[in-house]
Amino acid sequence: MDLLGGGHGGLWGWNFFLPDSNTSRNKRRSFEAKSSNSLQATGGSGYQFPLKQSLTAGCLTLSGDTIAQLVGRWRKEIALNSSSLEKDGVSNIFSEHDWIRSLRMLSYGILIYGPGSFAWYNYLDHVMPKQSVGNLMLKVLLNQIVLGPCVIGAVFAWNNIWLGKISQLPAMYRKDALPTLLYGFRFWIPVSILNFWVVPLQARVAFMSVASIFWNFYLSSTMSK
Numbered sequence: 001m002d003l004l005g006g007g008h009g010g011l012w013g014w015n016f017f018l019p020d021s022n023t024s025r026n027k028r029r030s031f032e033a034k035s036s037n038s039l040q041a042t043g044g045s046g047y048q049f050p051l052k053q054s055l056t057a058g059c060l061t062l063s064g065d066t067i068a069q070l071v072g073r074w075r076k077e078i079a080l081n082s083s084s085l086e087k088d089g090v091s092n093i094f095s096e097h098d099w100i101r102s103l104r105m106l107s108y109g110i111l112i113y114g115p116g117s118f119a120w121y122n123y124l125d126h127v128m129p130k131q132s133v134g135n136l137m138l139k140v141l142l143n144q145i146v147l148g149p150c151v152i153g154a155v156f157a158w159n160n161i162w163l164g165k166i167s168q169l170p171a172m173y174r175k176d177a178l179p180t181l182l183y184g185f186r187f188w189i190p191v192s193i194l195n196f197w198v199v200p201l202q203a204r205v206a207f208m209s210v211a212s213i214f215w216n217f218y219l220s221s222t223m224s225k
Helices: 021-041 051-079 084-088 090-095 099-127 133-163 166-197 201-223
Strands: none
Touching (some): 099 201
8 A cells, every 4th residue: 555655755756646635634534434433343354345346246257258258159150151050049159158267257256356446446546535637547547557467467367277277377478468458458548537537436346347348348359350
């Protein structure tokens, strides 16, 4: 937290984007009061797992993966001019569904992306509560240079752990991580602006998860060309 908060200098010394010291002190008192109430509500544990946001992220991540798989198989059937596509229709497409892959993405959404992104958005709103153009642009920038690499690194690692291919992870990072990140900037920067400017805090994980459905579909369509 101190690394991002920058101590008395604000976020990397950019304290002209942050509230003044009095506002910060008031915000801190409010945050501490809420934390105290949370401690009482949770029996002193001090932390509540964001179950609703995590389940939402998991379901939407699963939806994105399902659409990506269906589109991929549909395009494959068309490319092969398979007669089974006309004969069996959608049932043939579902029969080859990779349910382990779907479970992998579902668990990633519930256990990693959901709680992680929820904590990230809460932190950004805590250190930059004022809705201004400066704060908006800084949040979008941090989303791309901090959250973006973390999400890509986490999903690559999660998939390789499930597949038992940990040794291949460094090579995958070198080959695919940076191109994926740079390619995603064109999609995620406009989405992040909408997320921080329009969407309320409680719905931000769900909004980004819904956006990831279209992102997965877009990647699938692009890579199959």
